[in-house]
Amino acid sequence: MSDPQSYIDKNIKKFENELFELLRIPSVSTDSKRKDDVKKAADFLINQLESIGLDKVTLHETPGHPIITAEICPHDDKPTVLIYGHYDVQPSDPDHLWKTLPFEPTVKDGRVYARGASDDKGQSFTHIKSVEAYLKTGTEIPVNVKFILEGEEEIGSPNLIPFIKNNKDLLSCNMVLISDTAMFGEDQPSITYGLRGLAYMEIHVTGPNRDLHSGVYGGAVENPANVLCEIIAKLKDDDGVVQISGFYDDVESMTPEMREAYKQLPFDEEEFKSDLELKAVHGEKGYSSLERASARPTLDVNGLWSGYQGEGAKTVLPAKAGAKVSMRLVPDQDPNKIAQLFADHVKSLAPDTVTIEVESHHGGHPVVIDLNYYGLKAAAKAFEEIYDKEVLFSREGGSIPIVADFKKVLGVNSILMGFGLTKDALHSPNESFSLKDFHRGIKTSAKFFELLPDFVE
Numbered sequence: 001m002s003d004p005q006s007y008i009d010k011n012i013k014k015f016e017n018e019l020f021e022l023l024r025i026p027s028v029s030t031d032s033k034r035k036d037d038v039k040k041a042a043d044f045l046i047n048q049l050e051s052i053g054l055d056k057v058t059l060h061e062t063p064g065h066p067i068i069t070a071e072i073c074p075h076d077d078k079p080t081v082l083i084y085g086h087y088d089v090q091p092s093d094p095d096h097l098w099k100t101l102p103f104e105p106t107v108k109d110g111r112v113y114a115r116g117a118s119d120d121k122g123q124s125f126t127h128i129k130s131v132e133a134y135l136k137t138g139t140e141i142p143v144n145v146k147f148i149l150e151g152e153e154e155i156g157s158p159n160l161i162p163f164i165k166n167n168k169d170l171l172s173c174n175m176v177l178i179s180d181t182a183m184f185g186e187d188q189p190s191i192t193y194g195l196r197g198l199a200y201m202e203i204h205v206t207g208p209n210r211d212l213h214s215g216v217y218g219g220a221v222e223n224p225a226n227v228l229c230e231i232i233a234k235l236k237d238d239d240g241v242v243q244i245s246g247f248y249d250d251v252e253s254m255t256p257e258m259r260e261a262y263k264q265l266p267f268d269e270e271e272f273k274s275d276l277e278l279k280a281v282h283g284e285k286g287y288s289s290l291e292r293a294s295a296r297p298t299l300d301v302n303g304l305w306s307g308y309q310g311e312g313a314k315t316v317l318p319a320k321a322g323a324k325v326s327m328r329l330v331p332d333q334d335p336n337k338i339a340q341l342f343a344d345h346v347k348s349l350a351p352d353t354v355t356i357e358v359e360s361h362h363g364g365h366p367v368v369i370d371l372n373y374y375g376l377k378a379a380a381k382a383f384e385e386i387y388d389k390e391v392l393f394s395r396e397g398g399s400i401p402i403v404a405d406f407k408k409v410l411g412v413n414s415i416l417m418g419f420g421l422t423k424d425a426l427h428s429p430n431e432s433f434s435l436k437d438f439h440r441g442i443k444t445s446a447k448f449f450e451l452l453p454d455f456v457e
């Protein structure tokens with residue numbers, strides 16, 4: 001019998017192969033044609049959790065994709081860590097930009113390329129393997145561990161929110177542990193203590209009853225594409241300030257201490273620019289790039305359509321135009337309130353020559369976690385022991401909607417122990433995950449379980 005850390009070192013190839021098996025399953029939650037594949041990924045995980053010896057391994061059917069729970073709770077007097085992860089992935093689209101097949105994991109230069117490699121199959125799998133390292137070596141796990149894995153994170157977790165409300169006892173815990181964020185840079189362990197919220201909207205502009213000849217009718221009929229562009233152009237001013245009335249009412253302003261903490265982070269703007277081949281950075285006047293991307297709210301067009309998109313020219317005055325717009329939110333903005341303000345504002349900008357409909361998609365609340373929380377300190381120590389480097393604390397711009405609900409419904413903090421990197425290309429073609437971080441992630445998770453009891457306050 002070896003100890004958990006050496007079990008991890010010895011079995012890393014086996015763990016990688018198991019991860020690759022999971023990555024081969026195209027569990028795209030937004031695509032109804034992939035429903036069976038999402039279920040296949042859930043079954044794979046059920047099988048994993050059972051075979052490592054967890055108790056109460058359960059697949060809970062929902063109106064959407066299944067939720068998985070399992071636990072190993074041998075202690076009355078030790079903290080309980082609820083591990084959250086998601087096994088659904090974003091679509092691989094646009095497929096032609098992938099250099100290797102999105103659902104055929106390919107290893108190159110120490111990284112595995114596949115959709116979901118980092119977000120979130122590779123990252124969440126680290127915790128399953130670290131628990132395995134305890135159970136398979138007969139080492140008593142130092143804390144109680146529960147799992148909750150969902151298949152709907154990428155579509156806004158619609159069924160998880162009611163599930164946690166209805167299963168408070170099953171999920172009762174002292175903290176949630178999540179690996180679904182990025183580290184500040186390569187070999188730079190980081191704990192994320194803030195995530196933005198989200199309000200996702202769709203605008204439809206309808207003009208004439210059919211597409212028209214742009215010569216015969218152009219000039220005498222309102223063009224929905226022009227109207228849509230005018231509306232969108234008015235949503236922000238030249239300083240990047242959102243013009244929706246009330247948008248900033250609940251925004252917590254940055255204190256000088258917060259701004260100083262941001263300045264201390266080793267962010268290299270030149271590298272940021274060259275990585276994205278940007279001519280210049282851009283954003284709200286008066287804020288740094290890091291602040292703009294995590295501590296300030298945004299409004300961005302995510303999709304835009306109207307008129308002729310094919311090759312060459314077609315003289316057409318389109319009957320319809322549409323856009324998808326996302327707003328990233330910061331404390332204490334409320335996604336429902338912001339969605340309403342957006343809808344009212346867009347409608348107020350509409351000329352009476354067209355019909356405008358505004359629809360609200362999923363949303364999520366922003367979160368900031370208290371840096372003094374003992375769980376964060378234990379996580380930082382675990383990271384430091386495995387990565388041999390001091391941890392940075394930073395806020396991130398992405399969203400994990402359920403984190404706010406864990407706080408509201410279960411009353412617990414989440415520890416965002418990300419093992420990803422921004423260069424993992426989440427949601428983009430050629431997503432990848434460093435196998436070294438997969439390995440160190442498993443070890444950090446196991447170390448965290450070991451150290452946590454000493455940090456309880």
Ligand code: BES
Pocket residue numbers: 119120153154155156157180181182195198362363364396397398399400401426
């Ligand atoms: N793992 C990401 C969120 C993330 C990425 C947080 C990087 C911090 C750093 C998550 O899977 C995600 O993509 N969330 C969506 C939420 C949405 C679909 C409700 C997002 O942020 O767009």
Ligand code: MN
Pocket residue numbers: 086119120153180
């Ligand atoms: Mn994710």
Ligand code: MN
Pocket residue numbers: 090119154426427
């Ligand atoms: Mn994602």
